[in-house]
Amino acid sequence: MVRKMMTTVLSAVMLLSVLAACTGKGAEPNAEESQTTKPADAKTEETASTNNPDEITADLTWFGLASPKDFEDRYGQYIKKKFPNIKITYINQTDDRKLEQVIASGTQIDMYLSSAGELREDYIPANMALDLGPLIKSHNIPVDTIEPAYLGPVTIDQKTYLLPVSDNKFVMYYNKSIFDKFGVPYPKDGMTWDEAIDLSKKITRNEDGKQYMGLWLSPKHYLRVAQNSAGFVDPETNKATVDNDQWKFIFDNIFYKLSRDPGVQQRALEKFYSHEDFMKDSVIAMYVYTSGWMNSDDSLPPDWDIASVPEFKEYPGLNTQTYATYIGISATSKQQDAAAEILKYLTSEEHQTTMSKRGFITPLLTQSVRDAAFTDYPFAKTKNIQALYHGKPAPSRTMTQYDELVIEDAFQTDAIPKIVRNQLDVNTALRQAQENSDKLIQEQIAKQ
Incomplete structure (x- = not known):
């Protein structure tokens, strides 16, 4: 549901201590935040014009419903390994720390985890949703490998705001x-x-x-x-x-x-x-x-x-x-190119194969990635895993907030x-x- 934006000074003050790590000024992350580490002399400016992940330097803040532990397990550890000079600060939503409060505190969010429903309920009303079309084109993100049914729920007026990274089949x-x-x-x-x-x-x-x-x-x-x-x-x-x-x-x-x-x-x-x-x-x-x-x-x-x-x-x-988890890039982010490179990696066949083995259902059409589903689990050889991909996904319903x-x-x-x-x-x-x-x-x- 759309919630009223909290704009009072009190809201911002209450959140400053919690969100201090997002400023990149050296504050330690608390129990509800997860950070990767970058070299002390790394530049904070975005340098995503190169295709070499080692040369991309940025400081990105994420927001989402996942716990810090889950974020690190599913995304953070892989981003850190692939992009050693990108620093990630993750803020997880709680009952006391919702999107409108984080925005009211002045924190800059660069990327976010979302569902198709949350896109309409939270991120579009907050003016955070970015049309990814230009970045998909300029960074050569191969969206043709994604099952089209995943893009339908997050494409509005021919603008695609999110890309899928996993599904709950x-x-x-x-x-x-x-x-x-x-x-x-x-x-x-x-x-x-x-x-x-x-x-x-x-x-x-x-x-x-x-x-x-x-x-x-x-x-x-x-x-x-x-x-x-x-x-x-x-x-x-x-x-x-x-x-x-x-x-x-x-x-x-x-x-x-x-x-x-x-x-x-x-x-x-x-x-x-x-x-x-x-x-x-x-x-x-x-x-x-x-x-x-x-x-x-x-x-x-x-x-x-x-x-x-x-x-x-x-x-x-x-x-x-489909019932997918998506990633978006904030319309207010000043580091959209670096974010796009991360998004390109997380939707790549390389990363999707790793996650498919771990039991996170891929949104890709690539058969080899699908065939890897749950292969890290001993039960994969004895269960009817192919049932996951039986039939075609039904078209997305019309969604509202x-x-x-x-x-x-x-x-x-x-x-x-x-x-x-x-x-x-x-x-x-x-x-x-x-x-x-x-x-x-x-x-x-x-x-x-």
Whole structure:
């Protein structure tokens, strides 16, 4: 959501001590910042006109939601190695240190981690979003190697503001032990939703006081990437686009059909379904979620595997929309050329291969990079890794800065639980969600 910019002197003063490291004056980074090291005699001016990474000297400040540890693990250590004369100061967003506060303090942000949604919610309203087109051209960044579906969500009026560095692909996890317990065949890549739901019905039952559910998903995560690309808000009118045939299709064919069993409805009344029901309690046999779980497979059921997300027969061959992490360059940065060289490296086949091996899903089309997925993990030889790239990504929905109000409040918190608990029919739930969403949007607009 767009937040009001804090411009008071008090806000700036409170942040000066926290952000002192960003000035490059020698302050030590605190626990919430991460810095690389540059030689003491290195120049601070940008020298990115050369193609030799060793000769590029710059002092860049990053901002993002990732923790300092995660930033260093995924980006910082590799930038330091590739560009030894570039100094990186990373500021992570917290509840007490948000983008508007950092800007109000006078801190210059050069690069930032973002999602397609955050671009619209935060960086465009803050006038930080830079059209990368000229830099892509002048630095010969090969965007033709990127799957086009990743560029759609961050291209507005033919201007591309972000480039993708990794994705959280959606897959259908399944617990082999539950299937074996009930003698049910495992799911396969390319199943339709109807086929997956029919398979789930063979699992769903109450046995020995334990309510099993064949298939479930994380509602708010799936809603963001639904395969029919349904949008949430009309960007022209700021009215919700909820009570329509597109969302009725999703609610009828997923949430309604998955919850017709009385035992499922009763369990949802007592305790609504969550990640833990698949990961720890082993009462859900199949669960649609992002590939992020695979990066810490010890938290998954011991005998897990994956299949592709079921597809709709009405949308054959379409997987979910992309769910990527992006990097942008600030429109106010005075070191945009150095930043562009870093962005070029982070999206290169060289770096993407390294990260693909580590389980960060590449946005590149390059088959060799895709084939490297999770190869640093012992399980890669025994799991159905190719499910990650089954089908084509669905086109991106129309995004607005108010989408999360619909997703989190009107759908996730209200409409979906009531449908699953058999408290509302789909038509009524969508009508109420439309009314709730419009009210929430207007309340948010009034606060701006």
